[in-house]
Amino acid sequence: MADRLILHVDLDAFYASVEQLDNPELQGRPVIVGGLGGRGVVSAASYEARRFGVHSAMPGARARQLCPEGVFLAPRMARYRELSAIVFDCFRALTPLVEGLSLDEAFLDLSADPGAREHPKACAQGLREQIRARTGLVASVGIAPNKFVAKLASDLGKPDGLVHVSEAGLRAFLDPLPVERLWGVGEATTARLRRADIRSFGALRRTPEPRLRALVGRQAPRLLALARGDDHRAVTPERTARSISTERTFDRDLKDRSELQTLMADMAEQVAARLRSKSLQCRTVAVKLRSPDFRTFSRQQSLGQPSDAGPALRRIAQSLADEWWRQQGPRPRLRLAGVVARDLLENTGQMGLFTGRDTAAGKDRDTDRLLDAARERFGEGLLRRGMARGKRSDSEPGV
Structure with missing residues (x-):
């Protein structure tokens, strides 16, 4: 541990900060990204909004109660992805050892520098200044001998x-910190530790392991x-995503079968576009459907061959969603829907034997390229592959 130098870099209130950056009239105002509609969830909150108690993952209705303005x-x-790419370019200019955790957060290993x-x-200050100069965004940085402490520091x-x-x-840094800042310590464990008068890292560190085992069981050695x-974990660069997904929560329960089919097509096309943007293909397509009583249906189906084509993903997503609909009785209702691409692999760029430009698959690929170019220039939602757009309340991209 003594020979490592690890940075944890985290962009402050990233989504909300981007909105304030792009619209100066929002500077100093409580900006909340997401949480739209009756069932939307907050994706990010500016620090002005956080003063009202608003935070990410909070239901939008609660956020509006706390912060009506x-x-x-x-x-x-x-x-957000555009600016994240610039920030990660700044990271890789320092070191190839960059482990991205999300669009706005990464570990960097500078031990060899x-x-x-x-x-x-x-x-670290030079990195912060470069990020601000190139993007206008503010980053907080923690420097430490390992990932856990670097994350705490930032x-x-x-x-x-x-x-x-x-x-x-x-x-000196760790001992005064409250035990709830330990990874994996939730409310129940915190309460047990506090009842035993173990309130800080230092108090826990001085607790004999047998006594700690009696309080938290098998977690004791890790804590x-x-x-x-x-923390001896290495910084692992360029982790491959395990899946790419998108899901939507509806303002009002969806009750129309054709609308569900349109929505599944829309989401499958979005997931396919994200696969192409990352030069990935998937072997499996899955759907997630949740009824108003929070029962969740999850099914998946393998593709005949790996694909990043919108129609290929769309056919499976629509078929699986239709299977759910037919099983629901006379009046199906839906609260949430999602599409997931799994079993990802790198797209080598080779077309199959029967996917030339004159085939249906080749024409689909040409259409995908046109749609990608339109998204890149004009944003999501302007053009679609011959389908009507379904109504929705909030879009919640997955990872």
């Missing part, structure tokens, strides 16, 4: 912070290691 906006994922090791804070430095925890300063600041 909030500016609620639909997510613009294409714009003598200059960074000698002046870690200056290096969290505690927010917003617009830079916190460096050296190997020698680990104990003790984290309280000491032990």
